[in-house]
Amino acid sequence: MTEANSFSLDVASHPDNVGLARLAVAALAAGAPFGVPDLEEIRVAVSEAVTNAVQHGYGGRRDGRVRIEATLSQDRLKVVVSDQGRGIEDVALARQAAAGEGERLGLGILFMETFMDHVVVESHPGQGTRVVMEKRVPVAALAADGD
Amino acid sequence: MFYRVEPHLLTVGLEQDLDLATAPAVRAALDTLLDRYPDRDVRLDLDAVSFLDSTGLGVVLGRYRRLAASGRTLHLVGVRPAVAAVLTVAGVRQIMTWDPAVLNDGRKRGGVADDGGQLV
Numbered sequence A: 001m002t003e004a005n006s007f008s009l010d011v012a013s014h015p016d017n018v019g020l021a022r023l024a025v026a027a028l029a030a031g032a033p034f035g036v037p038d039l040e041e042i043r044v045a046v047s048e049a050v051t052n053a054v055q056h057g058y059g060g061r062r063d064g065r066v067r068i069e070a071t072l073s074q075d076r077l078k079v080v081v082s083d084q085g086r087g088i089e090d091v092a093l094a095r096q097a098a099a100g101e102g103e104r105l106g107l108g109i110l111f112m113e114t115f116m117d118h119v120v121v122e123s124h125p126g127q128g129t130r131v132v133m134e135k136r137v138p139v140a141a142l143a144a145d146g147d
Numbered sequence B: 001m002f003y004r005v006e007p008h009l010l011t012v013g014l015e016q017d018l019d020l021a022t023a024p025a026v027r028a029a030l031d032t033l034l035d036r037y038p039d040r041d042v043r044l045d046l047d048a049v050s051f052l053d054s055t056g057l058g059v060v061l062g063r064y065r066r067l068a069a070s071g072r073t074l075h076l077v078g079v080r081p082a083v084a085a086v087l088t089v090a091g092v093r094q095i096m097t098w099d100p101a102v103l104n105d106g107r108k109r110g111g112v113a114d115d116g117g118q119l120v
Helices: A016-029 A036-057 A089-094 A101-115 A140-147 B023-036 B054-069 B083-089
Strands: A005-012 A065-070 A075-081 A118-124 A128-136 B004-006 B009-013 B041-045 B074-077 B097-099
Touching: A005 A016, A005 A075, A016 A065, A016 A075, A036 A065, A036 A101, A036 A128, A036 B083, A075 A089, A101 A118, A101 A128, A101 B054, A101 B083, A101 B097, A118 B009, A128 B054, A140 B023, B009 B097, B054 B074, B054 B083
Parallel strands: B009 B041, B041 B074, B074 B097
Antiparallel strands: A005 A065, A065 A075, A075 A128, A118 A128, B004 B009
């Protein structure tokens, strides 16, 4: 059985911390019977959420703060990425993969929603963005894990 | 990053994960090569790229657009499963060809042929 575990990371909005965040979350997730493709998908989703915070939230500024909270329970991984940046004016519009910077933002949201089972993007212009993502441990893996 | 120049083909191999931290340097290095060899199609070897997200994909798509604008093609080789998953979700298959096979070329045999060299 997966033992509950969690961490909270508070990092500067530096590009190098995108890799740090996905490494940390993947290491936590490896404590559950996720398959290799699942772990790869988790890495992409975390990378997108933290990139959004660094690149969009703080506009490339490196002195902002990004918080990554990850919780592993018996049946799921939950990751919350939050910033106090400029926020996303219209999340629905950002999803539609417009031109320019919006294109990356839209693809990022598409990847998060495709690779995780549940994604909520909450944003208040001028106050920041909070992304909550969950991925369930595969049912077959859970059953096998109980043997 | 390594590259190899043949009469009608420029092969460029990326040797780092592609994300927000690495994208600027990779983009600049690729553009330098694309400008230096303006009359060649491009083969991008991703065999050593184990991670690519939307920022990394943006680098690839941006080079594709640059090349397409001048009638050149971009072909991806050495695409690993994790990278293929990202390309598939983004619909890249509709505009670009890619090959999961690992290149068995000069690099694997221990050298860079012709007018090749190391950039990054």
